Every structure is written in C-alpha cells, then in structure tokens.
Amino acid sequence: HYEKHKKIDAILEEQNRRLEKVAALSVDEAKKELLKNLENQAKLEAVQLAKEIKEEAREKAQREAKEIIAQAIENLAYEFTMESTLSTVELPSERYKGMIIGREGRNIRAFEEATGVKVIVDDTPELIVLSGYDPVAREIARLAMEYLIKGKSINVNTIQQMVNRATKEVNRAIQKAADETLRELKIHNVHSKMRQALGRLRYRYSYGQNMLQHSKEVAYLSGAMAAELGFNVNLARRAGLFHDIGKAVSNNSEGSHVTLGLELAEACREHEIVKNAILAHHEEAEPIHPISVLVTAADKISGSRPGARRDTLEAYTKRISKLEEIGNSFEGVSKTYAISAGREIRVIVEPEKISDEQAMVLSSDIASKIRETMEFPGQIKVCVIRQTITSKYTDEFEEKGKNHSRNHR
Incomplete structure (x- = not known):
C-alpha cells in the first residue's frame, strides 16, 4: 500500500506542476483543479496515517484488547446460569419458608446481607434457591441455611452465628483441598495467597467441569509429557496446576481470569514459566519455554476429554x-x-x-x-x-x- 500511495502522490505532484503552467485555464479553474488534487492527496495521506496509528496502537494494546473481550462475563454464560449461579436447599416442611422470610422479611434480608447471596423463596414445594455468582459465598450460604434449618431457630442473631460457623467450615475445606492437592503433586514453596486461591477452585465449575480437578489433570499431563521430553517435571506440574488460578478470583474482580491469574502469580513471585503458561494457554503471550506449550496442550486434553465438560x-x-x-x-x-x-x-x-x-x-x-x-x-x-x-x-x-x-x- 505504501508503494501504491507513493506512486499516486508522484502523479498528483506532476499534475499540479503542469496545471500551474497551463495558460489555457483561467485562474479560478486552475485553483479549483489544484484544490481538488490537493484534497485527494490529503485524503490518501490521512488514510495512510490513520492506518499507521491504528497498527501502532494495536501492537501496544493487543493484550488490553483481548482482556476487554474476555472480561469477568466469561464465566457467566447464560446457557449455564443454573449451574454456575444457583444452589438449592431442601426444607423439612413448608412452614420453614415463613421462618426463613421472618416478620416483615427481616430474616431473609439479614441472611442476604450476611452472605451476599440472594434467597429465592417461591412455590416450589419444600425447596429454596440460593443465587450468587461467587461459588464460595454460595457454599457458605448453603451450609449456613442448613445449620439454621437443623437448629429450628431462625432470627437475626442465629443467622450471623451460623454464617460465621459456615465461613470457618468452608475456609477449612479450602485449606484442606489446597494442602492435599499440593502434597499429591509434590509441589512445595507455595505462597499462602496461591494456596488460598487453589483451594477455592474446589467450588469453581466451568461447563460442568470442576476447576480444581481440571487443574490437577493438567498438572499431571504436563508433568508426564515433560518427563518424556526431558524437561523439569516439577516445574511443568506447577505451571499446569496454576494455569487457571485466576478463575478462583474472577467472580468478584474486573478482568479476565488470565489477567487476574497473572497478577496473583506476580504478587506471589511465581516462576517466570508459570506466569508465561498462564498467559500462553489463552494465546495472550508467546511461549518462552516448551513447558508453556505442554501446559496449553494438557489444558485442551483435559477440557476436551469425553465427559469432562457439557454443553446442550x-x-x-x-x-x-x-x-x-x-x-x-x-x-x-x-x-x-x-x-x-x-x-x-x-x-x-x-x-x-x-x-x-x-x-x-x-x-x-x-x-x-x-x-x-x-x-x-x-x-x-x-x-x-x-x-x-x-x-x-x-x-x-x-x-x-x-x-x-x-x-x-
């Protein structure tokens, strides 16, 4: 395109020189012709300049542009709303619905404020629905509601007590899931924030696939391929385990799980190959080591194996x-x-x-x-x-x- 515009510019300049010397044209006619040619020349230059500016901006903002497309909405696809946002709690009898709502709705408002999860009480027999995007908060709400029903005493004070109890129980489960996973994979020296995020993946699902189980599969597959090729098996497992770590925090934060995962890995001073694997498995950066390529391949294998994920x-x-x-x-x-x-x-x-x-x-x-x-x-x-x-x-x-x-x- 540059050569094409250059040739056109040369032709226009030659026309302008000739027109200035043509005595047959009146002054006004010559001016109009000159202005028309200059206008065309300016348009071509403007198009070329705009294209150069856009290309430069695209190179600098490539990662930002991808982030915009892959914001937090990525895990809230409407086809999977039931799976990713709802939990149900069975009731011993219909009278519990009135107890949950409370006088003038005090109990249900107190529960929603304490958990951040919406309680849906409808005509479904002996059942209530808990709705929220954060799977950990939803699990806390589910446990707290079960404790309240079992205790048969539902009021503002007991609601807060049971929510605190459920929060401690879920935090213990998160810690246990992280410890067991790291011990199983023989991965050591992991920052406490990375441990916390890893454990939270126990409650995170994508297309019906549990994210902690998926991360473990990717770790094992990456390690196995690394062993065959003579690469660092432990580092390959580590990169595979943490490649989707951003999904543990993506429900309540802006940005894609890739961006959030990278931010967490950088804050915890993770290995450069681990950080690169987080970016590379979604093509947001070029692989800097074969291990990043192995993690990408393992991610696709785990996600595409029969029964791993579902879509109607x-x-x-x-x-x-x-x-x-x-x-x-x-x-x-x-x-x-x-x-x-x-x-x-x-x-x-x-x-x-x-x-x-x-x-x-x-x-x-x-x-x-x-x-x-x-x-x-x-x-x-x-x-x-x-x-x-x-x-x-x-x-x-x-x-x-x-x-x-x-x-x-």
Missing part, C-alpha cells in the same frame, strides 16, 4: 447462530462462519463494498457488538477476510490476477 445441543446451536447473525448484520458482509465451537468467527466481505481500511474498522465493530449483545465464556476472535479473485481462460486473451488481504482482531 440447543445452547450450542443457539450461540453459533447468534454469532453468525451478528456478523451478517453488517453492510458489505457476504457470509459469516462460526468455527472452533464458537470461539472464532470468520467474516467474508464483498471486496467491491469494503476496502482494506474499512475491514479493519469492521472487525472492531463486530467484536464490540458481540460483547454488547451476548454473554459468552472466554473470548471470541473476529477475523474479517477481504478477497478478490479474477480469472479468465487463456483463449479469452485476458490476464489472470489474484489479490488477497486479511484483517484480524
């Missing part, structure tokens, strides 16, 4: 259709294909309607619309493809040319 056909089809519908809604788009289970869409545009510069803008617009109108796990890559192909047979005495241009976001 209806939910999957709905998500794919919605993505393609969004892509096709933009002017100049010929066809949109959702691939990689909906984690990437490829948008084919009509080259006569969309220029290279417009394709760059289009990828941004589509990504923004997806982020605004859909709830999705992880991040979605938008790839806009502009392709022009012309061909003739030799007996038609015409040249055959082909030009490709692609734009990624």
